Amino acid sequence: MSSINSQLNFYYIVIAILGIIFIGSICIIKYLETPNKEEKETKINLLFHKYQSFLFPLITLSSFFISCFVVSKIIIIGSKVGKAKYFGIYFLLFVTLALFILNNTILKEDNIIDYIKGKKFSIVGLIMISGASALIFGFIDNFGLSLGVEALDHTMLNIFIGPFSVDKRFIQNQKTIAKNLNSVNNWSNGKWRSIINHTLRFKEDIRKIKGTKDLMEDIDEFVNKQGAKPLDIPKNVVDNNQTHAFIKNIKDKYDIIENSKALIGNTFSNFIGAILGAALLNLFTYMTKYDGIYTGDSKIDDNFFVSKLNSYHPLLEGIFIGIGCLIPVVLNIAMKRDDNNTTNQKAWIFITIIVLLTIVMMFLSVKGTKKMTKQDKKNSIRKTLLDMKKRLDISKDSQLNKSIDNFLQDIL
Numbered sequence: 001m002s003s004i005n006s007q008l009n010f011y012y013i014v015i016a017i018l019g020i021i022f023i024g025s026i027c028i029i030k031y032l033e034t035p036n037k038e039e040k041e042t043k044i045n046l047l048f049h050k051y052q053s054f055l056f057p058l059i060t061l062s063s064f065f066i067s068c069f070v071v072s073k074i075i076i077i078g079s080k081v082g083k084a085k086y087f088g089i090y091f092l093l094f095v096t097l098a099l100f101i102l103n104n105t106i107l108k109e110d111n112i113i114d115y116i117k118g119k120k121f122s123i124v125g126l127i128m129i130s131g132a133s134a135l136i137f138g139f140i141d142n143f144g145l146s147l148g149v150e151a152l153d154h155t156m157l158n159i160f161i162g163p164f165s166v167d168k169r170f171i172q173n174q175k176t177i178a179k180n181l182n183s184v185n186n187w188s189n190g191k192w193r194s195i196i197n198h199t200l201r202f203k204e205d206i207r208k209i210k211g212t213k214d215l216m217e218d219i220d221e222f223v224n225k226q227g228a229k230p231l232d233i234p235k236n237v238v239d240n241n242q243t244h245a246f247i248k249n250i251k252d253k254y255d256i257i258e259n260s261k262a263l264i265g266n267t268f269s270n271f272i273g274a275i276l277g278a279a280l281l282n283l284f285t286y287m288t289k290y291d292g293i294y295t296g297d298s299k300i301d302d303n304f305f306v307s308k309l310n311s312y313h314p315l316l317e318g319i320f321i322g323i324g325c326l327i328p329v330v331l332n333i334a335m336k337r338d339d340n341n342t343t344n345q346k347a348w349i350f351i352t353i354i355v356l357l358t359i360v361m362m363f364l365s366v367k368g369t370k371k372m373t374k375q376d377k378k379n380s381i382r383k384t385l386l387d388m389k390k391r392l393d394i395s396k397d398s399q400l401n402k403s404i405d406n407f408l409q410d411i412l
Helices: 002-031 043-078 087-103 109-116 123-151 154-164 168-189 192-201 203-207 213-224 235-239 243-288 309-336 342-367 374-392 398-411
Strands: none
Touching (some): 002 043, 043 087, 043 243, 043 309, 043 342, 087 243, 109 243, 123 243, 123 309, 123 342, 168 243, 235 243, 374 398
């Protein structure tokens, strides 16, 4: 017990440190020095100023995903002693709140414009930001789903679902029903596999009251450590000869709640995933310099991946969501399989490849960013105004249309 508590305390400290790094790596963005043209910059300083938008988002995302791994460890270890049941939910709510605040301060729209003004994105950066939000959503959707389903026990679910499943015959026994539902839940989450296994193995011996040592050990642990108890039948139910109907009611209600666990867990994970995906979008905008405007560089603006973004974006988003959903699935396999199982090794290889590809794409998206030339800015203004003329149907207003054409002639 003391060893498990020591492990939990260690991981709690690690989570606290990672949380500080996560928030600090975003906060520091606002206070980074920008190059001063009047001052001589060393080669190292120039490199730092160019790649700081790669370094700090990398630290942010790394601390987040490592934290997710540590949280999973805490939940696995804590389950052995009945602790940290809701830690995963607390963690996701903390990250969501932190990003919501940071998204409206450090990463608010006006600040993002200041960070990326005068710079043009790269093709890799466009692909990165187009799929990044979807990848985060997919990851949180599955990661949060597992946390939500595991943490949302029947006591909590009964609060939500109970009012929609009430047997009129047992209205006065709702407290007892809730207590019994918790008992059935403990059966479901306990060592029922071992008990069924031993029961089947020793079914003949049980009849002779012999060879039940292993079975009784499991039953003792099931009852004493995992909360297994027989159902409580109220006296009025017994007196009215409704025991069978009462037990059937509990079973039916349990099935409704059990079938709803995934739905409620999915609701929780979708809620968190949508917020986190949107919140991290500004961080990726800071990194890639892409916010939807024209760069003025024909090599970029006329590129297939830029000009046809709306055509392939749904497919790209679907691919990134799929990858994001697979990561927690494979991570779960990697963490719970033993070292002698090749599945464990393959799972870590898959995760390593995804991590490396993500880092490479992040690096290339920053490496490909460049400063806009004066001609790029002129071209960007021209393309933007031409789009606005079409969107606002300005051609019908001859005077306004002429003014815009004159303006475009002047700047070109």
